[in-house]
Structure formats: structure tokens, C-alpha cells
Amino acid sequence: MLYYASTDNLWYGDDTNDIAVGVEACYFSDKERSRKSFDNACKIAVFICKEYGINPRNQMPGHYQIQADKIVPKSVLEACGYSKDMSVVDKYVLKYLDGVAKESKPKESKPAPKPTSKATQKSPVKKQPKTAKRIKPWSEKAHYSGKIKYNASLRERSGDSFNNYSFGHEKGILGKGETVYIFEEIQDEQGNIWCRMYTPANKSWVHKHTIAVSK
Structure with missing residues (x-):
């Protein structure tokens, strides 16, 4: 995943590049082959949930739920003949997670009934x-210091006000273990907190999540 994926960051409350993982599933014109692919993807999701302590009930969104221009997993669900809703994925994952997966398949989708009257918009x-x-x-005196937890992206701030500040430009990398002193913090519109290092003339910022605070 990419740093600064704003919509994803809003969902997870942090930089998804560091805390999120995605699962892809292929689909085919052959319905049974698509169902096998879907079933395998659910099993992979179960392994990830167990390995990292992820709750599939509220920590496993579909891509379409966090990004408006995406439709997955609706495409694979449609190819399987299932209802195009994340609840189908949730049911399969929870069955495997509980160790009671059965061969029964989700209900196939049915055409929606035609409306009998115009809905009020x-x-x-x-x-x-x-x-x-x-x-x-x-502050002229550092608020705190800390060490970089892992190789971190060093950013440059652009914009001239809180309405258009952006930290999308990478100017370098801070190595793991480097000591940093933080003199200012700004939270961007996606909720990421960026920390300024050194002096006002220095435009170097680093994501707070990458700092192990010392004092």
C-alpha cells in the first residue's frame, strides 16, 4: 500500500502503509472456479486475522467501502453468483475463523423488486x-525527542495555510535508530500527525507514528 492514501488513512486512523494488509481474489467466467478462488481468499483472510489479532467484524472493510472509485469485492461476489455485499465475505471468514466452515453456500442474489412509487429524493x-x-x-525548545522506529519517510510541507497544507512530497529517508527532536506538530486533514524537526527554516517533517518518544 502507499503512504498518504488519505481515504484509507481515515478508515484506519493511521498510515495504512504501516498497519493494513489487503487480500485479492481472482474471478472467472466459470462460476465454480470463481467460488473456489473466493473460498481460498477467505481462508487467507482468516490466517491474517489469527496472525495479527484482526477482528473481521469491524476491521475488515471491502475496498469499495473506503474508496469511492473501487467496487471490489463486489466483482468476485457477482462472478460467484452471490449477493454483492461484504456481509457474504464476513460470514465465510467468521465460519472459518470459528472452525465450523460448512459446504453450504451463501444465498444467490435475486433481482431487486421494482419500485411501485417514486422515492422522495x-x-x-x-x-x-x-x-x-x-x-x-x-517552540524554540523541543517538545520532546525520540528515536526512529524503522526507516521513515522524511517529508516536506507544501501550502500556505491550514486549508491547503500537504505533506505528500518525500525529500529523503530517516534511518532506523536516528535521534530526532520535535519542535512542532500539525495534524493534516486526513488525521495524520506530522512532526517538525530542528528549526522553522528547516522544512523537514516526519510522521509521529514512526517515532519512539524518549521524553
């Missing part, structure tokens, strides 16, 4: 755009 609710915000103000 509600106006979309306008949401206020999210902006960045300062967590810790600039």
Missing part, C-alpha cells in the same frame, strides 16, 4: 471541508 447533506490543525505550537 433528499438533498445531500453538505459537510464542512476538513482542514489541518496545529497539535503542538512551534
Whole structure:
């Protein structure tokens, strides 16, 4: 996964490159072959859940649920003849997770009934755009120091206000074990907290998740 995947970060509350894993499933024109692929993908998901302590009930979203331009796993579910909903995946994964998987298959999808009357269309609710915000103000004395937990992306901030701050440009890598001193913290619109190092003239920022705070 990529750093700075904003929608994914919102779902997981952190940088998905560090804390998330995805499972892919192939699908085919042959329904039974697609079902075998789907079944194998569910078993892989079960292994990952057990290995990393993931709760599939609330920590296993479909890609379409966190990214508007994606439809998976709806495509493989459709190829299997199943209902195009994550609940089908959840049921299979939970069965295998509980060790009581059966050969029974999910109910196949049925055409939705045609509406008998026009539904009242509600106006979309306008949401206020999210902006960045300062967590810790600039200080001449470091707020704290720490060591980099693993090779971390060193970022440069762009933009001139909290409405358009971005930390997407990588300018280098900080090696594992390097000591850093943090003088300011800003949370971007996706919820990531970025930490400024050294002085105001230095535009180097690092993700807070990568720092093991010492003091």
C-alpha cells in the first residue's frame, strides 16, 4: 500500500502503509472456479486475522467501502453468483475463523423488486471541508525527542495555510535508530500527525507514528 492514501488513512486512523494488509481474489467466467478462488481468499483472510489479532467484524472493510472509485469485492461476489455485499465475505471468514466452515453456500442474489412509487429524493447533506490543525505550537525548545522506529519517510510541507497544507512530497529517508527532536506538530486533514524537526527554516517533517518518544 502507499503512504498518504488519505481515504484509507481515515478508515484506519493511521498510515495504512504501516498497519493494513489487503487480500485479492481472482474471478472467472466459470462460476465454480470463481467460488473456489473466493473460498481460498477467505481462508487467507482468516490466517491474517489469527496472525495479527484482526477482528473481521469491524476491521475488515471491502475496498469499495473506503474508496469511492473501487467496487471490489463486489466483482468476485457477482462472478460467484452471490449477493454483492461484504456481509457474504464476513460470514465465510467468521465460519472459518470459528472452525465450523460448512459446504453450504451463501444465498444467490435475486433481482431487486421494482419500485411501485417514486422515492422522495433528499438533498445531500453538505459537510464542512476538513482542514489541518496545529497539535503542538512551534517552540524554540523541543517538545520532546525520540528515536526512529524503522526507516521513515522524511517529508516536506507544501501550502500556505491550514486549508491547503500537504505533506505528500518525500525529500529523503530517516534511518532506523536516528535521534530526532520535535519542535512542532500539525495534524493534516486526513488525521495524520506530522512532526517538525530542528528549526522553522528547516522544512523537514516526519510522521509521529514512526517515532519512539524518549521524553
